[in-house]
Amino acid sequence: MDHRTPAPAPDRRRTARGRLPLVLALALLGGGCTGGVEGTPGAAGLRDPYFPGLGNGGYDVTHYGLELDVDPAADRLRGTATITARATQDLSAFHLDLAGLEVAGATVEGRPAAVNRAGRELTLRPASAVEDRLREGRTFTVVVRYSGSPETVTDPDGxxxxxxxxxxxxxxxGEPAGSMAWFPGNHHPSDKATYDIGITVPEGLAGISNGELxxxxxxxxxxxxxxxxxxxxxxxxxxxxVxxxxxxxxxxxxxxxxxxxxDPRSAAASADVLARIPEVLAWSAKRFGPYxxxxxxxxxxxxxxSSYALETQNRPVFxxxxxxxxxxxxxxxxxxxxxxxxASWRDMWLNEGFATYAEWLWAADHEGVPVRESFEAAYADDANWAxxxxxxxxxxxxxxxxxxGRGAMVVHRVRLAMNDDRAFFALVKGWTSAHRHANASTDDFTAHVEEETGQDLAALWDAWLYGGSRPPTGAGEP
Known part of the structure; x- marks a missing residue:
């Protein structure tokens, strides 16, 4: 996870708190509503290949407004989440992912909503008076008030x-599921949204987040x-x-x-590298397209x-x-x-393979290390073939x-198959442009490459992307 680029190298627990109210249980089991909002409940989980319970169905979040009051000395967080979403089906109830924190109450379209907690699933049943706002295609607003001592989550990799x-x-x-420890939401990467985040902290401390101050x-x-x-x-x-x-x-x-x-203790040792951010961004834009x-x-x-760097949006955490x-x-x-x-966590190699390949490109352009050498070193590393x-x-x-490492090798094998650097970097820029601010899968990528190159690359995908053993050639020029 870098999600996880280990630093220094460049590269649940809660049980249900009560039974479902009978009317909600009937709706969840029967797919209908008893004297309330018409429609069916949104799914609890999107069946991600690795985290099937992550995310929720029936709606798409467009905006999160988070108001957070943090008291580090008391280890307490008080929050209000205002979530704007669009229904993708007629909803009678829907879910939010939230780990650990206590919910004081929730409203949907300004009306109190029934709230039920089962582990990390928060189920909201809106009042029947707002049923028209929960029909497919309509936009609705949810407000959740919560507080507590936020959880530290242990990933499957420890x-x-x-x-x-x-x-x-x-x-x-938050990668892959940690953000549910501090705000309720639809915590699957396929549901992206804009954010306004307010952080109130004791005077003398800073509250830093994404985007612009x-x-x-x-x-x-x-x-x-x-x-x-x-x-x-x-x-x-x-x-x-904080x-x-x-x-x-x-x-x-x-x-x-x-x-x-x-952090003041890291300031002196960080200064020279952080001063290169504008240079790295400009170089990256030439390779990958506009920032x-x-x-x-x-x-x-x-x-x-923490034990790893993470590519949090706009400003990574180190x-x-x-x-x-x-x-x-x-x-x-x-x-x-x-x-x-x-599009799902199965497609994470698209993140890490390209980011690792960026390291190879930088080493070639600034340190005199040809991409071929980086490729061959990765090819020789048995760990990349597990x-x-x-x-x-x-x-x-x-x-x-x-x-x-093997993800980066896939990218380089595409470059070799094209045998035209100008065309290769045009293809990469086309990829980042076609899916800008969106989601994409491995199938989207392979289709993009084959459409742009006009080549049938099934043998490349079989050997380098899906193959179970090391291909017989380690050629990595240029």
Missing amino acids: SKEGWLRTADGAVAL VSRRTANGRTAYRWRTAEPMASYLATVA GRFTTRESVTPDGIRLFTAV PFTSAGAIVERAGD PGPPDTALLVHELAHQWFGNSVTP FPPAEPPTAAELSEPPVY
């Missing part, structure tokens, strides 16, 4: 995500930060970092607003606050001072993963070497 306590606050990391005001010993992400974002890319940070704001020559937040967002930057925690290769990798994710987001990158055996293997 890494930690969700709400991570730090020496002076906390950092929220809209305002910062201090009163009565508390400071309120407001952030806006105007481009669609998958919830696993949302972040909050603590003491040295912050800096600037604008690149291309007009991209930069905001960096660095897909209006803001960029970085959040650098002190070493040990667990201590990054090196240049790691910066290149995480900024490449702004194109591959953040703008072009995987399984096909497009078919990790379990969720625990989603962040293993084949997804990164």
Whole structure:
């Protein structure tokens, strides 16, 4: 997971709290409504290949408005989530993903909604008076008030995500499912939305998030930060970092607003690498197409606050001072993963393979290391051949070497098959343009490549993307 680029290398628990109300149970089992809103309940889970319970059916979120009050000393979070969504079916009830936190109440279209909790599934049954707003194609608004001590979630691979306590606050990391630890939502990458996030913290601490800083005001010993992400974002890319940070704001020559937040203990060691952000963005744009967002930057925690870097949208989070290769990798994710987001977690190699290939390209352009050498080193590494990158055996293997190294080899084999660098980079730019701010699958990618090249590349996909063993050739020129 980088989701997970291990730093320093460049690269549930809750049980149901009560039985379902009888009328809701009948609706869930029978697919209808007893004297209430017409329609059927949205699905609890989208049947992702690795996280089948993640996400929810029946609606598409278009916007999250989050108001968070964080008290690190008391280890408490109070939140209000205002969720704007469009019904994709006639709904009688629907679900939100939320881990651990206590729900004080919820409304749908301003009317109190019945709330039932079962583990990480929050089921809302709207009042019958708002049934017209829950018909297919209509937009509706949900408000959920909640509080508690947010959970730290353990991933299938043993890494930690969700709400991570730090020496002076906390950092929220969401890949693949940790964002449900601090706000309710539709937490599958296929449902992207815009965000407004307000964070109120004790005076002297900062509350950092995605997008652009809209305002910062201090009163009565508390400071309120407001952030806006105007481009669609998958919830696993949302972040909050609370603590003491040295912050800096600037604008690149291309007009991209930069905001960096660095833990004072990491500031000196981070300065030179972070100063290269404009250079890396400009270089990436030449390779991959226009930068897909209006803001960029970085959040650098002190070493040990987390165990990996994460490509949180607009400003990646680093667990201590990054090196240049790691910066290149995480900024490449702004194109591959953040703008072009995987349709399901099976498609994660598209994120990591392209971000790893970006490291190879940077090494070729700036360090005199031909891509051929990077390819051959990856080819020789037995760890990259444990399984096909497009078919990790379990969720625990989603962040293993084949997804990164062999994923990058797939990209390079496409380049070799085309035998035309200009055409190859035009194809990559076409890919990031065609799926800008959207979702894409492995099948979308292979179809895109074959359509653009006019070639039948079934043998390439069989050997490099889906094959169970190392192909007989390691040729990687140029």
